Amino acid sequence: MPVITLQLVIFITVAALAIASALGMLFSRNTVYSALLLVFNFTTVAFLYFMMGAPFIGLAQITVYAGAIMVLFLFVIMLLGTGQIARIEQLSVQSVTAVLLGLVIITEAVVVFLLRNPTSLVVTSGGDVVSVNEIGSLLYSQYLLPFEITSFILLVAVVGAIILTKQEKPTGNAGKGEGKK
């Protein structure tokens, strides 16, 4: 067992917060609370990224996940008006089995990773292990083609989302399915 250091205490606190907010997200009855708890979870994970000396990923986590994606979720929740779930989700055999199997996997992970066969690798906290400069130059040299493809993926996603949610205007007396103007 490693000695108890300040870094370890901070890590365990943040990890406990992350797991607690994930649990709250799972079992919250209100979808808005779920979304806000997930924002909190993303923020704790971003904190872990900063601790690991990955400021680029941490900032991207906060802006892209906690900012953009969750705002999109909240927009859709408000748009659909499903803040409260009307129907009570009853506990089925499927749910009980899922929770039990999940507990088995978690126990197995703890046994395998922590007790039986702990790896000798360590994660250094604080300091720049990988600098942002290095990520930038890799992104624009070795990973240039995938980087360009991401722009295409985002374009396709934007166009697809617009087409999927486009309201079809009633075209009057000539029946449905008339060509667009």
Add this chain to the structure above:
Amino acid sequence: MNTIPMSYYLVLSAVMFTLGAIGVIIRRNPLVMFMSLELMFNAANLTFVAFSNAFGNANGQIFVFFVMVVAAAEVAVGLALIVAIFRTRHSIDIDLMNTLKN
């Protein structure tokens, strides 16, 4: 010594991933199912960054960047699908989406 054993990060990531998988299975609200998917992406990203740190290699962080891009695209299209389904069925209960069954 400001180091934390890799095992702790792996266990945290495994717990978060399992919670996400449980959420996808037990919740019947597609919005919460999507959020659980994001939780699973996040758990995988955490492992990527932890290994990137342990090996001092930037490739892991670049993969996290790509995962984030794909997750953003997936959420945009998925939420658009949910809105489109809500418009036609006036409900987003996942159990009622069985038109393709049989």
